[in-house]
Amino acid sequence: MRVLIDTARCEAHGDCVMAAPDVFDLDEEDNVAVLLMADPPEALREQVRQAADDCPVAAIRLEG
Numbered sequence: 001m002r003v004l005i006d007t008a009r010c011e012a013h014g015d016c017v018m019a020a021p022d023v024f025d026l027d028e029e030d031n032v033a034v035l036l037m038a039d040p041p042e043a044l045r046e047q048v049r050q051a052a053d054d055c056p057v058a059a060i061r062l063e064g
């Protein structure tokens, strides 16, 4: 699985950080989500799917 964040779309709501704190963080200076890992291990995939579902502006894309 690869994770991509559309930073132009992200409004820093932080839902992704709540759902998958090992994978997403917030850059408070730039007010945008950042990826801590772009290719999360199997054990984190459910959290990452939840994060993508929770994002209110659909800024998280999953591939693979």
Ligand code: SF4
Pocket (backbone or CB within 6 Å): 005, 009, 010, 011, 012, 013, 014, 015, 016, 017, 024, 032, 033, 054, 055, 056, 057, 058, 059, 060
């Ligand atoms: S949930 Fe979506 S809008 Fe909020 S910080 Fe994460 S990527 Fe950005």
